[in-house]
Amino acid sequence: MSTDLHHVSIAFAEVMKGYASPGASTFEDGAALGRDAGHALSLHVTVRIADLAAFLAEDSHAGTLEGHVESALLGGVCPVQSGVFRLMPDTADLNRKVMYYAVKCVTPAGEPFTFVGRKQVQHDAPLDLWHDTTTLFTNVFRGHINPDQPELAEVWLTGIIGLGVMDFAQVLRGLRATDRKGRTSLEGLLAFGRFFAGKLWDVYGPHLPPAPSQPRRRYARFTTEGVTGANISAHPFATVDGLQLQLTRFRRQPSADVVLVVHGLTSSSDMFIMPEHRNLVQTLLDEGYGEVWTLDWRGSCRFTYNLARSRYNFDDIALFDLPAAMHELRRHIGREARVHMVAHCVGAMTTAMSLAAGLLPGVQSAVLNSVAYTPCVPGWSGLKLALGPWASDYLLGIEYYNPSWRRQPGWSVGKLLAMGADLMHRECTSPECHMLSFMWGSGEPALFNHENMLDVTHDRLGDLFGGVDVHYYRHVHKMVGARNTAVKFEPRNPRYAALPDDYFQAAATLRTPLMLLQGQDNRVFLDSNIRCHERLERIAPGRSRLHVVPGYGHQDIFMGKDAARDVFPHILGFLKEHAHD
Incomplete structure (x- = not known):
């Protein structure tokens, strides 16, 4: 019955x-x-x-x-x-x-x-x-x-x-x-x-991988429609080593406190001005910061510098890109304005490096997400860092890694690698998401928690992230091997004589207040900023503050659909502590 x-x-x-x-x-x-x-x-x-x-x-x-x-x-x-x-x-x-x-x-x-x-x-x-x-x-x-x-x-x-x-x-x-x-x-x-x-x-159970999605582009690449109520202007500038970079100014009103925002490697300033959700630049403007600037440094996917083999490393960014950007910024806002920085991923680590080297004077406060002076990576990432650059340069003949390889016409070694990544990743139908997980971190997915991302954001990952030259991986590998410490890549090279060999030790004299931001589910740099805070407390007590965000990973801290509700209030609170009354 x-x-x-x-x-x-x-x-x-x-x-x-x-x-x-x-x-x-x-x-x-x-x-x-x-x-x-x-x-x-x-x-x-x-x-x-x-x-x-x-x-x-x-x-x-x-x-x-x-x-x-x-x-x-x-x-x-x-x-x-x-x-x-x-x-x-x-x-x-x-x-x-x-x-x-x-x-x-x-x-x-x-x-x-x-x-x-x-x-x-x-x-x-x-x-x-x-x-x-x-x-x-x-x-x-x-x-x-x-x-x-x-x-x-x-x-x-x-x-x-x-x-x-x-x-x-x-x-x-x-x-x-x-x-x-x-x-x-x-x-x-x-x-x-x-x-x-x-x-x-x-x-x-055994399952075939899902068929790749075929997204429709809903926003133009490099659009600024995500920011309203501000005058927007582009300000190109050159570095001492001969690259042209760009600052973008979002100005609503004169402000004594100016915020400079710095992206991660292979993304761009677009990650802070996304139109599909309330983004960081719009939030800062609406919260009373009348001037917000974004920097596209040499690792930006708005440029082509990553689309060929080079020998750029993180010291180049700390020595050439960030000081030149600060000089150009000061040329427009003057010497009296107080500058605050919000930086992400490699942008955060190189900002920390440049600060420790004394190359960014006058920075009032800095928010550094995911990594600063103590990079830690998952075991699978460590293996990729150790073998990947050599295999790419000398075995596979790959110029750079491209998250959009799978959609390119014809055949190539890169496309075959992307198809292999698709076989290993069954968490979604985006080849770009799969390749980004292969390129960065360890996880399914590695860069973010899917539940934090809008579908439209997930569909345009190929627009928001670009290619990367593998030489940068060598510098991460060296830092991880140096007991998870940010160190100079070529200490004997006179090109970098102005930089300290050990950035963490140099940070002992740093006076800029730091907020170390960390997603609890970070699968790219793991608990790097937690460890950084612990170690900084031993050499510079009270100089840094740690905030861990439950339910967030690496990239969704800024690109997540609810980041304005869940994350940005913590950033705003820290900035306001160090801003003018």
């Missing part, structure tokens, strides 16, 4: 244990520090699904949680007041599901907090099903917050907890499906089991 699954409920208990540490950090760092300090964290919950038919039909696949959170850091046992569970709903990645746990609790001392944990179910390593389905990446936030928008909340604890083999066996033994009369429902157990197994098959 068929059972109406609307009248079937599911219940099972989970106990997940691990470690966490106070303050915002990456999950791995939080767990490691917590383990060293003996800071245990555990979640003891019963999952309840009241209506199995509705659970199976709804996209969220949601249930409720009851139980408690326990940690000495929280004062002991903290009962759950309310809780939400979601079992492997679809995500913005085609090959990823999540198991989501969010509970609101109060400590024994009466302080409210919100516990948010996610199991990331994605087949991105061999034999990873067990790890993915038993490992909960956890943040504990002060206060009862909206757990779906944690970016503006204060992180209390960060860490990783999980199920052991015996814990998992206990979950299976305790799984119950009951009808409205309290009887065991075999049909309910089978339906729930089929659902769970089907979701796992969707992720871990």
Whole structure:
């Protein structure tokens, strides 16, 4: 006799244990520090699904949680007041599901907090099903917050907890499906089991890669329509080593505080003026900064300098590009205006290098995203950095790496590499996204979290990112090999005599206040700015401030659809601390 699954409920208990540490950090760092300090964290919950038919039909696949959170850091046992569970709903990645746990609790001392944990179910390593389905990446936030928008909340604890083999066996033994009369429902157990197994098959089963998308260009390349209410003017200038670069001025009114914004390698100033969402330049203008300037340095995809082999390295940017840009900027705004800088990725690291070398005098404050003086990269990235430049130059004969190779007509080594990247990446249908993940970082995707990106942004990645000469990779590799420290590439070359051999040590005398910004899910430079802050505190206490943004990666800090809501308020708050009243 068929059972109406609307009248079937599911219940099972989970106990997940691990470690966490106070303050915002990456999950791995939080767990490691917590383990060293003996800071245990555990979640003891019963999952309840009241209506199995509705659970199976709804996209969220949601249930409720009851139980408690326990940690000495929280004062002991903290009962759950309310809780939400979601079992492997679809995500913005085609090959990823999540198991989501969010509970609101109060400590024994009466302080409210919100516990948010996610199991990331994605087949991105061999034999990873067990790890993915038993490992909960956890943040504990002060206060009862909206757990779906944690970016503006204060992180209390960060860490990783999980199920052991015996814990998992206990979950299976305790799984119950009951009808409205309290009887065991075999049909309910089978339906729930089929659902769970089907979701796992969707992720871990063999599948062909998706066909490449065919996006329609909705915005012209290099458009400025994302900024309104400002006079826009271009200001080309030359570097001492003979390159022409460009500053773009967005002027609404005279201002004593001027902001200079610096992009990352192979992107351009376009990443700060995107029309599809509220961008950084528009936000700064609307918040009272009457003049905002963007810099396109030699790594910009607006130029062709990256589309041939060269021997440029990061020292060239720190020595030639940034000081020349500051000189041109001062020529227009005068010596009295206070300059603040917001920089991203390699633009942030070279800004930090130039500041440490004393080549950017008068900078009042600087916000540096993702990396500054201590570049750290994933293991897969380290292997690519070690072998990629040699293989590209001497084995494959590649002039530069191009994220748009897959769409080029005809055949080439680059196009074959792009097709290989497509085979390895099933998270989306964009060849440009796949190549960018291959070129930068390690992950599916590497540069950002897909859920933070608008479709129109994702469709135009080939316009927003350009090619890169692999020699820059050699400098990253040298820095990583120098105990994750920004160092000069050729210390004996007289061309760079004005620069310090070790930029981190030179930063000990730096007086410019720094905000080190870090996406918690950064898969390009990992926890570089977290480590930078820790190390700077030892040689220049109080000179830097760290802010980690939960739910964000590398590029979405500026290009994400909700960056104006989730990220920019932190940047604005720091700038205002160092601006005129």
